[in-house]
Amino acid sequence: MMANHSRSPRLAVLIDADNASAKIVDGLFDEIAKIGEASVRRIYGDFASPRSKAWIDVLARHAIIPQQQFAYTTGKNASDITLVIDAMDLLHSGRFDGFCLVSSDSDFTRLAARIREQGVDVFGFGEQKTPESFRQACRRF
Numbered sequence: 001m002m003a004n005h006s007r008s009p010r011l012a013v014l015i016d017a018d019n020a021s022a023k024i025v026d027g028l029f030d031e032i033a034k035i036g037e038a039s040v041r042r043i044y045g046d047f048a049s050p051r052s053k054a055w056i057d058v059l060a061r062h063a064i065i066p067q068q069q070f071a072y073t074t075g076k077n078a079s080d081i082t083l084v085i086d087a088m089d090l091l092h093s094g095r096f097d098g099f100c101l102v103s104s105d106s107d108f109t110r111l112a113a114r115i116r117e118q119g120v121d122v123f124g125f126g127e128q129k130t131p132e133s134f135r136q137a138c139r140r141f
Helices: 022-035 050-061 078-091 106-117 131-135
Strands: 010-016 037-045 065-068 098-102 119-127
Touching: 010 022, 010 078, 022 037, 022 050, 022 098, 022 119, 037 078, 050 078, 065 078, 078 098, 078 106, 098 106, 098 131, 106 119, 106 131, 119 131
Parallel strands: 010 037, 010 098, 037 065, 098 119
Antiparallel strands: none
């Protein structure tokens, strides 16, 4: 049995549903496939909210696992915090070669920088309006 030395990089794809559009999903996964294999595909948001309806339609088609965060409190930080906790758990598992953070939110700047400090690549995906701080924290945006 030969060792597989040429496997595609394993990527964890973490999507912030509050700050990314469902319209980008097809193109998103086409771009990610050029980098490596999307081994983990998770999305964070309140899928009971009418604002998230568009996401529900694409989850199954792309095998994206929703991480439900009900809007119990004002503000949108519950989803962000859950995404960060999962990212750190995945980082410390040592199973991933890179992370794809899908958001236009500068709140993830420190997360991207922290992952890169561990020697793991971070690829950011977001809109033109994405703050420069988050863009610069990623290896590629």
